[in-house]
Amino acid sequence: MNLKIISSTDRPNSNALRVSGYVESLYREKGVDVEVISLEDFPLEEVIGGRYGKKLPAIEKFREPIINADGLIFVIPEYNGSFPGILKVFIDYLPFPEAFEKMPMAFIGEANGVFGGLRSVEQFQMIANYRNALQFPERVFIPNVKDEFIDGEGLRDSFKQKLLESQIENFVKFVESARQKEMDQLTINS
Numbered sequence: 001m002n003l004k005i006i007s008s009t010d011r012p013n014s015n016a017l018r019v020s021g022y023v024e025s026l027y028r029e030k031g032v033d034v035e036v037i038s039l040e041d042f043p044l045e046e047v048i049g050g051r052y053g054k055k056l057p058a059i060e061k062f063r064e065p066i067i068n069a070d071g072l073i074f075v076i077p078e079y080n081g082s083f084p085g086i087l088k089v090f091i092d093y094l095p096f097p098e099a100f101e102k103m104p105m106a107f108i109g110e111a112n113g114v115f116g117g118l119r120s121v122e123q124f125q126m127i128a129n130y131r132n133a134l135q136f137p138e139r140v141f142i143p144n145v146k147d148e149f150i151d152g153e154g155l156r157d158s159f160k161q162k163l164l165e166s167q168i169e170n171f172v173k174f175v176e177s178a179r180q181k182e183m184d185q186l187t188i189n190s
């Protein structure tokens with residue numbers, strides 16, 4: 001199983017990237033092949049001026065491991081009551097309509113506010129829904145992220161930490177089950 005964690009902002013030294021690194025370490029402890037991809041590395045210069053529908057090698061290279069993953073975990077901060085603009089730009093340069101079709105996805109929100117990225121995750125889920133992704137229902141929200149999250153240790157609040165560990169454990173099963181269903185479908189169709 002090959003999972004990718006999308007740190008969903010281009011802000012340098014982001015909390016999203018810190019949380020993503022920690023989540024990656026928990027998946028690795030379970031023996032999962034997982035990697036963080038930061039939207040800081042999205043080749044933005046390639047799309048200036050609106051290059052929709054054009055052949056863009058740097059964009060293709062960036063998105064290829066994401067499109068070919070078995071599942072995606074989005075770590076999304078809240079910017080102005082929504083998700084960061086770079087995340088929408090990234091989505092707008094994915095192949096349409098096939099990218100994200102039946103792609104298992106899990107969501108972690110983070111913010112300095114008390115809602116912990118609930119709005120950013122829910123707004124992003126509307127897009128995931130439109131693109132027919134398989135959305136894992138256990139979501140995790142981290143409010144007051146600067147104080148709540150400790151590098152290498154996780155969340156101060158033991159209840160929230162349990163929610164995060166539960167999401168990780170059960171998302172692995174969710175992805176396995178989605179892959180099995182896909183293989184069964186291929187067998188039926190062959």
Ligand SMILES: Cc1cc2nc3c(=O)[nH]c(=O)nc-3n(C[C@H](O)[C@H](O)[C@H](O)COP(=O)(O)O)c2cc1C
Binds near residue numbers: 017114146
């Ligand atoms: C452009 C911008 C807009 C923000 N808007 C909100 C907001 O609407 N609600 C909120 O709770 N925090 C907001 N914040 C604070 C961030 O959610 C908080 O600092 C978060 O940890 C930033 O995530 P990051 O470190 O992953 O970039 C905003 C931060 C930035 C940079």
